[in-house]
Amino acid sequence: MHELMEPIVQFDRVGLRYGTQTETLSDVGFALSPGGFYFLTGPSGAGKTSLLRLLYLAQRPTRGSLKLFGHDVVNAPRSALPALRRRIGVVFQDFRLIPQLSARDNVALPLRIAGVPEDELAGPVEEMLAWVGLADRAAARPATLSGGEQQRVAIARAVIARPDLLVADEPTGNVDPEMAHRLLHLFESLNRLGTTVLIATHDLHLLGRVPDARMMRLERGRLSDPTGALRFPPIRASA
Numbered sequence: 001m002h003e004l005m006e007p008i009v010q011f012d013r014v015g016l017r018y019g020t021q022t023e024t025l026s027d028v029g030f031a032l033s034p035g036g037f038y039f040l041t042g043p044s045g046a047g048k049t050s051l052l053r054l055l056y057l058a059q060r061p062t063r064g065s066l067k068l069f070g071h072d073v074v075n076a077p078r079s080a081l082p083a084l085r086r087r088i089g090v091v092f093q094d095f096r097l098i099p100q101l102s103a104r105d106n107v108a109l110p111l112r113i114a115g116v117p118e119d120e121l122a123g124p125v126e127e128m129l130a131w132v133g134l135a136d137r138a139a140a141r142p143a144t145l146s147g148g149e150q151q152r153v154a155i156a157r158a159v160i161a162r163p164d165l166l167v168a169d170e171p172t173g174n175v176d177p178e179m180a181h182r183l184l185h186l187f188e189s190l191n192r193l194g195t196t197v198l199i200a201t202h203d204l205h206l207l208g209r210v211p212d213a214r215m216m217r218l219e220r221g222r223l224s225d226p227t228g229a230l231r232f233p234p235i236r237a238s239a
Contacts, residue, residue, distance in 0.1 A: 006070055007031035008165060008196050009055065014064035016050055023062070024050045025221045032165075032198065037191050037210050040200040042218035048169070048200045049093065051218065055167050055198065056090045057081050069164065086114065089163035089195075091171045095154040097142040103129065103153045104138040110161040128156045131186060133179065147174040155183055159190050166190060168199045172206065184209055 009032035016025040025047050032038060042048055053059040054066060057073060066073050068084055076084075089110070097106050108125045129135050132152035142150055151174040158166060166187065172180035184206055191197045199206070207215065217224045 005034050007067075008034045008036075008069060010065070010067040011054075012065040014054065014061045014066055016047075016054065016059065017062045023221060025054075025061075028064070028221075028223050030216060030223060032196050034164075034196055035191065035194050036196050037188070037213040038196075038198045039207055039210075039213055039215045040198060040218065041202070041204075041207075041215060044202075046218040047221040048218055052090075052167050052169050052198075052200055055165070056088050057085050086110075087164040089158035089161065089166040091151075091155050091158045091166075091168035093169040093173070095142070095150045097150055097153055097157075099142050102139050102141055103134060103145065103149075106142070106153055107156045107160055109157060114161055124160060128160050129153075132156045132183070148176070148179065151175055152179070152183070155186070159186065159195075162190065162193060163195060166195050166197045168197070170201055170203075171199060172201065172203055177205075180206065181209065 009030075011028050011030050014025060014028040015023050017023045028051065040048055040051065050059070054061060055068075057068070060066075061074055064074075069087060071080070071084060073081070073084065098109070101109070104125055107128055108121050111121055111124065126135065126138065129138050132155060134149060134152055134156070137145065137149060140149075142153070145153065151171070155168070155171055158168070168187070171187075172183055175183065180203070187197050187199065188210060201207075207213070
């Protein structure tokens with residue numbers, strides 16, 4: 001049914017160049033269906049992070065067409081972008097937690113921005129912290145958390161408002177395999193609620209754990225398998 005709906009993301013011959021350098025992305029074209037689950041892979045330096053920056057509106061293309069939620073973001077006025085950004089959850093590779101805020105307040109931030117009343121915040125925030133295994137670290141500030149704990153706070157913050165689009169850059173890179181699988185299950189649960197998920201990862205073990213996920217691969221700024229036709233069979237548990 002999702003295949004018949006308008007894409008939530010549409011790239012058409014998108015190019016991205018920083019200054020006078022060679023293009024980082026060249027003629028990138030793909031569409032993400034509402035409610036789809038996607039993996040973005042490729043070697044270091046292929047342009048994955050740059051593509052994600054376009055998706056969460058930190059950058060605009062140098063050329064080509066880019067639509068998010070049906071809106072042309074290449075030509076949109078800057079005043080129109082904040083409303084679109086609020087529909088996107090982002091897990092950054094460098095976490096970007098606010099150092100002055102506790103883990104609890106970092107996770108609550110998207111709900112506060114969305115105008116959720118203070119007396120309705122505690123339940124969802126505590127539940128999310130418990131899900132990522134940080135119920136006992138809710139009052140801790142980022143500087144006192146390990147890299148893996150900071151990563152989990154960043155993920156909890158990205159998903160708590162149930163965004164229409166979740167973009168995650170190496171979201172399991174700082175956690176052990178057991179927690180990585182738990183976090184992937186969280187992404188799957190969010191996806192089942194209707195969120196489109198795109199995860200950039202080097203972790204090939206993750207790919208087969210979402211049987212219906214589709215993969216796109218970047219190499220030297222160009223996208224292969226843009227239709228997402230390649231599917232991964234489930235990974236069988238070892239004996």
